[in-house]
Amino acid sequence: MSSFIQPQEILDAATAGSISRLGAVVTTRTLNQAAGLAVGLLVAPSGTVGQECISPSTAAGVQSAPGFSVYRPMSEDFDATHHYADNEAVAVMESGHMYVLSEGTVVADEPVYARITSDGGSNTVLGKVRGDNGFAAGGIVLTPAATYGASAQEIGLTISDGVVEETFNFVTDATPTTGEVAAGLVALIDASANFASTGTVTISITSTRGPVELVDLHSSLALTTGGLAVLVPGTFFDASRTGAGLVEIRRIKIN
Numbered sequence: 001m002s003s004f005i006q007p008q009e010i011l012d013a014a015t016a017g018s019i020s021r022l023g024a025v026v027t028t029r030t031l032n033q034a035a036g037l038a039v040g041l042l043v044a045p046s047g048t049v050g051q052e053c054i055s056p057s058t059a060a061g062v063q064s065a066p067g068f069s070v071y072r073p074m075s076e077d078f079d080a081t082h083h084y085a086d087n088e089a090v091a092v093m094e095s096g097h098m099y100v101l102s103e104g105t106v107v108a109d110e111p112v113y114a115r116i117t118s119d120g121g122s123n124t125v126l127g128k129v130r131g132d133n134g135f136a137a138g139g140i141v142l143t144p145a146a147t148y149g150a151s152a153q154e155i156g157l158t159i160s161d162g163v164v165e166e167t168f169n170f171v172t173d174a175t176p177t178t179g180e181v182a183a184g185l186v187a188l189i190d191a192s193a194n195f196a197s198t199g200t201v202t203i204s205i206t207s208t209r210g211p212v213e214l215v216d217l218h219s220s221l222a223l224t225t226g227g228l229a230v231l232v233p234g235t236f237f238d239a240s241r242t243g244a245g246l247v248e249i250r251r252i253k254i255n
């Protein structure tokens with residue numbers, strides 16, 4: 001159940017996960033994650049619909065995320081890491097303003113991205129925000145589902161090269177297969193003046209400008225190579241900063 005944040009919930013403005021302005025809407029979700037969860041991170045749905053959460057590890061998880069974990073020192077597992085324990089009720093900000101820790105430089109009024117894959121270096125926390133998608137040059141690889149239901153379906157994705165954004169939708173026949181979906185989308189994408197694509201059971205995508213940004217993705221497609229962070233719908237930076245550190249974000253309730 002959602003509720004409006006009360007004045008006494010406004011905590012230390014210099015702490016990640018703290019609500020920074022009145023009027024935020026907060027709900028609770030039970031954490032379904034043995035490792036626990038820090039505050040000020042995006043959480044994805046998990047388990048029972050509308051009741052549980054987990055750190056995001058897929059684009060779909062970010063796109064359906066209920067919100068950001070709230071700083072609550074009354075958490076049963078609270079310590080120097082500002083941590084929620086597994087199976088604990090996590091306070092989640094669905095909409096409003098919050099202080100979070102960014103991985104690097106961000107720009108005011110630009111969209112927020114959330115990490116779904118460790119970079120193997122210093123940026124390993126899933127759900128932590130950044131100012132771009134972190135895609136490396138060389139494009140991305142998508143893998144369609146192993147099986148599809150026996151009915152015609154429209155399967156699509158939206159990608160960007162950082163300048164131009166394009167959406168590609170493929171309509172299957174009545175008995176779609178992995179190969180049909182891959183070949184159909186490859187043909188559509190490869191016909192673009194901005195992108196190239198190859199593959200028979202996977203979909204490799206590159207752009208003429210360099211990196212490929214994944215903006216939206218059908219639930220049957222999985223990002224298997226190239227993804228580090230995903231655009232968080234309805235969420236923007238309130239301020240600019242140079243380098244990693246504390247920054248304020250605003251979120252409009254989407255999910």
